[in-house]
Amino acid sequence: MESQVLLIHGGRVVDPSRGFDGPADVLIEGGRIVRVGPHLTASMAERFDATGLIVAPGFIDLHCHLREPGNEPAETIESGAQAAARGGFTAVCCMPNTQPVNDNASVTRFILDRAAAGAIVRVWPIGAASKGSKGEGLSEIAAMKDAGIVAVTDDGKPIASAKLLRNVMEYARSLDLPVIEHSEDASLFAGGVMREGPTSVRLGLRGIPAAAESICVARDVQIAAMTGARLHVAHMSARESLEQVRWAKQRGLPVTCEVTPHHFTLIDEDVTYDSRFKMNPPLASRQDREALLEGLVDGSVDVIATDHAPHTQASKEVEFDRAPFGITGFETAIGLTLEALLHSGRAKLSRIVELFTSAPARVLGTQRALAEGETADVTIFSTDHPWTFHAAESASKSRNTPFDGRKFRGGPMATIVAGKIVWRRKS
């Protein structure tokens, strides 16, 4: 163990969980926050000069793919955690669509063992809702919960039938687990590779209509209403889907949703035959992007999640039709969010921090605060530090991002997990 005591001084502490935003120092001892206040001193402490920087509770990513077990050439739990730390995330929730699928406690334990051995941030596994995520029988959800899963999903595809979804929701509710839905109607999706619209028609790429997502969200919120389960809609891209979530929220249902930085940054018009623009859900329309941005500000969108989806160069460097869906996302998330929400003047900093901290914690039924007694997971970021993202220098094993070479104003500066600085920016 290195220094037991860490003093973060000179920064602006933003902690939406208790409505605090102001200058304060943070004193960490033995992996816990022992004091937050002005002009703290501590002898024998390691000091982190946060002058000009934002000091926030540790960021949580509700949605990522770490590819281990099964596709280690694309990512491992260790490399994914490195990339997450560089993105300012102190905890990441990994989706169960590995090989084998995380649908039983032994896979869950394997993931947690690998994380304990090599991950520099916290790894919180999400279990498969159905066995093999095949949409037939339920998986061993209670056993996985005991092993450490934080939610269930069949991500990569929706929970196959309304009947199965009902069973999953009733069961998950009894276990106090959220159900995360990849909402998509398979028959409308029908082999599409990008959002249906003027660009898909021009490029001759098979289109996926927005309704492929929104009619499934409609189904999902209806079954959430029927069962009272906590439903979290993953990577939402269409404004019609957001309307369904708003409908549920107005009725007081425990329904939440997330959007990814790429969906509030890029649109279908940006798509070329470059497979780095191929993800699912696909990049949506300009109007959708505007609706998602409004939702992020007005609270109808709860969470920003990356859907970090690494793929090897060999699998991605193929014809657009044949390329797998997905892009990496950890390292660019904060930069893209600051650009779209803060520098544009749309949202206050406290709202932005909430979208990455207390909001995802709420989805998981926990809390996230920067306060005395809390675990010392801290994200330190800048709102104006100029930097450029180079995919070739990414900590991820994969390079499949449309943001290679993008210049940012502001981004992660240091990531602290259990009181230990696991990453800090060098330039």
Added chain:
Amino acid sequence: MSFTFRHLLDAEALSRDEITFLLDQSGAFQGIQKQPLKKLATLRGKSAVLAFFETSTRTRISFGTAAARLGADTMNLQAESSSTQKGESLIDTVRTLEAMRPDVIVIRHAASGAPHFVAERLGIPVVNAGDGLHEHPTQGLLDALTIRDRLGRLDDLNVAIVGDIRHSRVARSNIHVLTKFGCRVTLCGPAMWLPPEMAGIAPNVRIEPCLDRALDGAQVVMVLRVQTERLQEPALPVDEYIRLYQMTPERLRRARPEALLMHPGPMIRGLEIDPAVADSPQSCVLEQVTNGVAVRMAVLYLLTSGAGSHAADIQAG
């Protein structure tokens, strides 16, 4: 005017002047088709790869004939015999072909954008011989050449394109070529094959599901092939298609009397077209085929001779 493109990937990127230049060049090669000895030595020592990852007979033979008449050698790759069936990636396949040092690669592929993907990664010119649902630029050019020959001009024509617009790369290339000359293009077909967004891909394009209205005043009528496998996707009974969209002599009378009747082939008589229409004096189906060779000669010549701006000086025949 010169042709400055390294590749021919789509008609959308071509300017009106470039199209005119290409058609003028093709005109020079049309003359050769009428000679008893049709072979030039222009590209002697050059070689072209014809990489057809999707089955094709007509286009492959047309490009092969064009290359042969220019004196170039061809190397053929066909999907059924290719290593893609053995799991090799497209990029590895074309890099292997490139390593044999051809001067141009002609590519037909079922994935839209595959020629663009290849062009970004190879050092030799790439010609798109049809990519998925996207474009078939030499078809657009040979259709334009045929229209210009028959009507004496390309400008400001009323053009109707009938059939499966959604899945047609021929329609897209024709739209991009013809609208650059001020043509008004009306797209017609069963509603599920007629996305309204097609009206936005170029100026002066409109959607009209009623065939009689679409043909009204048309000076050029293009009938697209109906791929019977498409009829099975969301099942549209063949008889319904015939009832509403088959090009019959009665329907063709809605168009101008001098209207041209075109079809990219292969034609299914009795499905999208009545045999009486296919064989009528208005039909230019076989001229399209002949012009296809000339256009492809011009394209191969301009991309491989490295003499784009001097091409106009080359004597044909």
